Amino acid sequence: MNNIIKNMLWLLIAILGAAAVGGIALNRGEQINALWFITAALCVYALAYRFYAVWVAAAVLMVDDTRATPAERLDNGRDFVPTNKWVVFGHHFAAIAGPGPLVGPTLAAQFGYLPGTLWILFGAVLGGCVQDMITLFISTRRDARSLGQMARDEIGHIGGTAALIGTFTIMIILIAVLGLVVVNAMKHSPWATFTVSATLPIAMIVGIYMRYLRPGQVLEASILGVSLLLLSVASGGWIDNNESLRGWFDHDSLPLAWAVMAYGFAAAIFPVWLLLAPRDYLSTYMKLGTIILLAVAIIMLRPDVKMPAITQFIDGTGPIFGGKLFPFVFITIACGAISGFHSLIASGTTPKLLTNERDIVMIGYGGMLLESFVAIMAMVAATVLDPGVFFAINSSAGIVGAEAADAVAKISSWGYPVTVEQMQALARQMGEATLFARTGGAPSLAVGMASIFGSAFGEGLLALWYHFAIMFEAIFILTTLDAGTRVGRFMLQDMLGNIWPKMGETSWLPSVIFTSALVVAGWGYFLYIGVIDPNGGVNILWPLFGIANQMLAAIALSVATGVLVKSGKFKFAWITGTPLLWLVVITSTAAWQKLFSDDIRIGFLAGANDLANKLAMGVLPTEKIAAAPKLIFNLHLDAGIILFLVSLLWLIVFDMLRVCYRYLAGKEVLPLTEVSYVMTQLADERAGL
Amino acid sequence: MQGKIKAAWQVVRQLSGDDAYERYLYRYARHHQNHPECGCHPPLSREAFFRQWQDEKWNGIKRCC
Numbered sequence: 001m002n003n004i005i006k007n008m009l010w011l012l013i014a015i016l017g018a019a020a021v022g023g024i025a026l027n028r029g030e031q032i033n034a035l036w037f038i039t040a041a042l043c044v045y046a047l048a049y050r051f052y053a054v055w056v057a058a059a060v061l062m063v064d065d066t067r068a069t070p071a072e073r074l075d076n077g078r079d080f081v082p083t084n085k086w087v088v089f090g091h092h093f094a095a096i097a098g099p100g101p102l103v104g105p106t107l108a109a110q111f112g113y114l115p116g117t118l119w120i121l122f123g124a125v126l127g128g129c130v131q132d133m134i135t136l137f138i139s140t141r142r143d144a145r146s147l148g149q150m151a152r153d154e155i156g157h158i159g160g161t162a163a164l165i166g167t168f169t170i171m172i173i174l175i176a177v178l179g180l181v182v183v184n185a186m187k188h189s190p191w192a193t194f195t196v197s198a199t200l201p202i203a204m205i206v207g208i209y210m211r212y213l214r215p216g217q218v219l220e221a222s223i224l225g226v227s228l229l230l231l232s233v234a235s236g237g238w239i240d241n242n243e244s245l246r247g248w249f250d251h252d253s254l255p256l257a258w259a260v261m262a263y264g265f266a267a268a269i270f271p272v273w274l275l276l277a278p279r280d281y282l283s284t285y286m287k288l289g290t291i292i293l294l295a296v297a298i299i300m301l302r303p304d305v306k307m308p309a310i311t312q313f314i315d316g317t318g319p320i321f322g323g324k325l326f327p328f329v330f331i332t333i334a335c336g337a338i339s340g341f342h343s344l345i346a347s348g349t350t351p352k353l354l355t356n357e358r359d360i361v362m363i364g365y366g367g368m369l370l371e372s373f374v375a376i377m378a379m380v381a382a383t384v385l386d387p388g389v390f391f392a393i394n395s396s397a398g399i400v401g402a403e404a405a406d407a408v409a410k411i412s413s414w415g416y417p418v419t420v421e422q423m424q425a426l427a428r429q430m431g432e433a434t435l436f437a438r439t440g441g442a443p444s445l446a447v448g449m450a451s452i453f454g455s456a457f458g459e460g461l462l463a464l465w466y467h468f469a470i471m472f473e474a475i476f477i478l479t480t481l482d483a484g485t486r487v488g489r490f491m492l493q494d495m496l497g498n499i500w501p502k503m504g505e506t507s508w509l510p511s512v513i514f515t516s517a518l519v520v521a522g523w524g525y526f527l528y529i530g531v532i533d534p535n536g537g538v539n540i541l542w543p544l545f546g547i548a549n550q551m552l553a554a555i556a557l558s559v560a561t562g563v564l565v566k567s568g569k570f571k572f573a574w575i576t577g578t579p580l581l582w583l584v585v586i587t588s589t590a591a592w593q594k595l596f597s598d599d600i601r602i603g604f605l606a607g608a609n610d611l612a613n614k615l616a617m618g619v620l621p622t623e624k625i626a627a628a629p630k631l632i633f634n635l636h637l638d639a640g641i642i643l644f645l646v647s648l649l650w651l652i653v654f655d656m657l658r659v660c661y662r663y664l665a666g667k668e669v670l671p672l673t674e675v676s677y678v679m680t681q682l683a684d685e686r687a688g689l
Numbered sequence: 690m691q692g693k694i695k696a697a698w699q700v701v702r703q704l705s706g707d708d709a710y711e712r713y714l715y716r717y718a719r720h721h722q723n724h725p726e727c728g729c730h731p732p733l734s735r736e737a738f739f740r741q742w743q744d745e746k747w748n749g750i751k752r753c754c
Contacts, residue, residue: 077716078745083703090704100754167750174754216739218707272747273740280752281705334754341753349751483752490749549754 010050017043021121024309025114031304034380037113038298041121041376045369048125053133053365060564060572061137065358068680070144070351080144082355082682085362091353092367094284095345096132099477100335100549101375103181106441107542108332109382109390110318112310115329116379123330123337124372127579131553132342133364134560134576139347140357141674146348151559151652153673154566158655162648163555167344168491169645170548172519174341175264175484176526177541178477183256183531184440184538185470190249191236191431193256195467196474197249198232200263203279211273218281225282229475233468237431253531260481261524267482268489268516276482283476290472294377294449297456307383307390312414319395319411320439321539322601323593327586331546336375338579340552342368355682381448388418389426389435393444396536397437407436431463439536442473488519529634532627539601543594544638547587551649554583558656565660566672573660584653591646595639604642608635709742710735 020040024032057063074080083091108116139145145153148167152160186193206225214220239245251259267275311318314325321332335341346364354363382390391411392400400407404420411418427435430447438444446469453465490506492515497504503511530537557580564573597603600610608631614620615628663669702708717732733741 077713077720078741084700086700087703090700095751096753098752098754178754210743211740215736216707216710216742218705218709219702222705273743277743277747339754344750345753348749480752480754483747483750486747487750545754 010047013043013046017047021118024117027309029308031306032309033302034298034305034384035302037117037305037376037380038295040117041373044121044125045373048129049361049365049369052125053129053361056130056133056575057137057361057365060569060575061134061360063137063357063360064677065356066680067357068678068682069140069354069357071354072680072682073678074143074352080352083353085355085359088350088353088355088359089363089367092345092350092363093370094287095349096339096342096367097287097371097374098335098480099178099181099473100339100341101371102378102445102473103441103542104333104335104546105375105379106382106445107320107394107538108329109307109379110311110313110320110394111325111329112314113305113307113379113383114309115314115325116333117376119329119333120336120372120375120379123333124368124375127553127582128336128338128342128372129365129368130575130579131338131340131556131560132346132368133360135343135556136346136350136354136364137357137360138560138563140351140354140360143675144348144351145673147343147556147559150347150673151555154559154670155562155652155655155659156670159555159558159652162652163552164491166340166548166552166555166645166648168488169641170341170545170552171484171488171491172522173526173541173545173548173641175481175488175523176530177538177545178481179257179260179264179523179527180530180537180541181440181442182474182477182481183253183260183527184438184536185442185446185474186251186256187253187438188250188434189432189470190246191240191463191467192470192474193249193251194239195232195236195471196478198236199229199279199282199471199475199478200275202228202232203275203282206278206282207274210278221278222281222285225278226285229282229286229471230468233464233471236467237463240431254528257524257527257531261520261527263478264481264485264523265516265520268485268519269512272486276479276486279475280479280483283479286472287476290449290469291374291377294381294452295373297452298377298380301452301456303380303384303452303455305380305383306385307387311387316599316602319391319399321542322599323543323590327589327593328543330582330586331543331550331590333375334546334549334553336372336378338550338553338583339371340549340554340556343552343556356680378445381445381452384452385444385448386416386418386422388412388416389423389447390444391416392418392423393435393438393447394441395437396439396534396539398534398536400437402437404434404436429462430466432466437536440538442470442477445473446470485516485519485523488522489515492519526634529630533631534624534627535601540604540635540638543590544641547590547594547642548645550583550587551645554580554587554649555652557583558652562656562659563672566663566669570660570664580653584649587649588646591642594642604635604639608632608639611635706742706746710738713738713742 020036023036024040071080071082105116148160148163151163186196202225206221210221316324388411400410408418408420423435446466449469450462450465454462493504493506493511530541557576560576561573593602594604598606600607611628611632659669714732
């Protein structure tokens with residue numbers, strides 16, 4: 001009887017899910033309610049978790065709840081600690097979910113709501129979640145080793161080195177593009193600039209409080225910090241209205257970019273307790289709090305999605321970034337569907353806390369499902385805006401023209417009507433001077449979130465909600481930026497230490513300053529080029545980031561596929577092999593187009609040639625002549641990076657296939673490095689503490 | 690109900706690291722009862738423990754995109 005009820009319930013979820021996905025997919029012309037997106041997502045997640053993830057864990061991975069995990073066997077009370085599964089879930093989710101799943105879907109909304117939504121749902125349940133879960137499993141069975149180490153141990157040196165280089169590259173590009181998003185959000189916005197700058201002294205106050213005033217009183221310090229952050233949002237409005245003070249915070253992009261670089265450098269050399277750790281605390285609370293608030297608001301308000309299912313920009317002419325639906329929707333939305341970066345957290349960090357193997361499904365697969373849900377909400381926040389408004393905020397002046405009248409005329413001519421008055425009224429409501437050409441995704445997401453929050457919790461506070469949303473995005477973008485710079489510094493010190501051992505000492509000040517400066521110069525260069533790019537920079541940097549991230553995912557899936565085959569589970573190799581194949585297809589296609597497309601907005605080389613021709617013929621406007629040689633050089637550099645990444649990808653995949661072939665042909669391969677079985681001694685109640 | 694609130698509060702404290710020192714003391718007591726012969730140092734002070742805990746937490750890749 002009980003079984004029948006259970007089966008009926010799952011059948012109901014399946015029908016509801018199919019109806020919701022079908023409704024979203026087939027709806028044409030009419031507005032569709034955002035609740036359908038939430039329903040579709042929850043049903044797809046529930047079904048995938050119950051029937052796919054649980055099956056993979058039980059039948060393929062064969063997770064064993066009697067087997068002692070590294071946290072138990074190597075328990076040292078410091079980094080290896082058996083921890084309550086909900087706490088591990090919280091840490092894992094807070095670590096994997098950054099600004100990526102918010103920015104990607106916002107940009108991809110230029111294709112309409114449908115392509116991005118379907119990719120977020122199905123990419124996650126068949127690709128991203130599987131990658132995270134299997135990486136977590138493999139690392140748990142190997143004393144919590146990192147992805148790079150496992151690639152070296154299981155596949156060979158090439159894979160290990162590729163993982164290291166890939167991680168470093170992705171870090172540099174990621175930081176540059178995120179820095180650009182923050183700069184664009186603060187450009188000529190005294191309110192946003194003040195609020196974002198205020199987060200630095202606030203983090204330091206919290207840091208000093210936790211370190212010296214009340215050591216270890218984390219919750220007390222957090223409450224203090226969150227209150228100060230909210231206060232800084234409100235007082236930004238006061239600064240904005242104060243004629244003498246607002247000038248201090250009203251800047252163009254370039255000085256803001258220099259400030260972001262100076263901040264990144266300072267954060268990499270300051271002790272962690274002063275800036276990085278307290279800022280990370282605050283950003284984690286803000287992240288979790290805002291995501292919950294957004295979910296509640298969407299469910300309460302049930303806004304209509306105004307963006308059409310599919311726009312004409314699937315043909316590659318989109319104003320936010322150039323490129324056809326295939327492959328660019330899959331590159332633009334990396335985080336939220338499949339993100340290689342997660343495999344660095346799922347190996348090395350999370351397994352050290354895992355108490356029991358049986359929780360791998362919930363933490364690895366479930367954690368990524370939640371990130372995918374965040375991406376769905378970002379998609380909703382972008383598509384509830386009037387499409388005209390959405391394109392006016394996100395299209396750069398280089399595409400639609402610098403004058404407001406030109407921009408609205410151009411955007412309206414695409415079939416998305418918008419007026420100058422409408423944009424001005426919206427900017428006034430949000431407490432901004434203008435909302436035209438605020439590229440990067442953060443401002444449009446903030447407008448979307450502010451209108452959702454405003455309608456759900458009070459219209460009068462739109463400007464406050466807008467700047468709250470900007471602060472929320474900026475604070476954890478800056479956390480990724482400083483944590484990333486620091487990790488980059490450590491990696492560089494490690495590499496240079498091989499040449500000159502003294503450089504490898506992480507506390508030797510000259511080495512710290514030198515390597516930090518080198519890392520900041522690396523991403524700072526791309527940030528600088530992004531800022532001076534007349535088309536906004538995001539259109540170049542974001543695809544580069546997406547390709548780098550998918551390349552890292554391909555490394556993780558190659559390791560997973562290799563391990564499955566070497567474990568004698570060739571018949572299940574499709575579980576990781578299919579998403580891997582898909583990634584190889586989309587990244588290779590995207591890389592090919594970024595290199596060789598004749599469209600100057602897509603092909604780096606075509607873009608560089610076009611600019612060089614215009615420069616030679618003297619048809620460039622004077623203000624662009626100075627920047628042109630730098631842009632031409634940068635386009636060539638971007639082409640080189642793409643070529644490098646895609647070669648790395650093919651190298652790893654071939655190396656994995658070589659290992660699999662040798663294993664299947666009965667030849668010698670590197671042995672499996674899984675540690676042998678040890679029976680767990682932990683009873684559940686003890687593990688819970 | 691009260692029990693559930695208490696349990697949720699425990700999770701919040703553990704997630705934030707608020708009770709990390711208490712856990713450390715608990716583990717110390719348990720570990721050193723099991724191995725009385727080791728005769729190592731007395732437990733760290735709250736301040737010293739917290740410093741070590743925070744520095745270790747930030748060693749390596751801890752944040753993603």
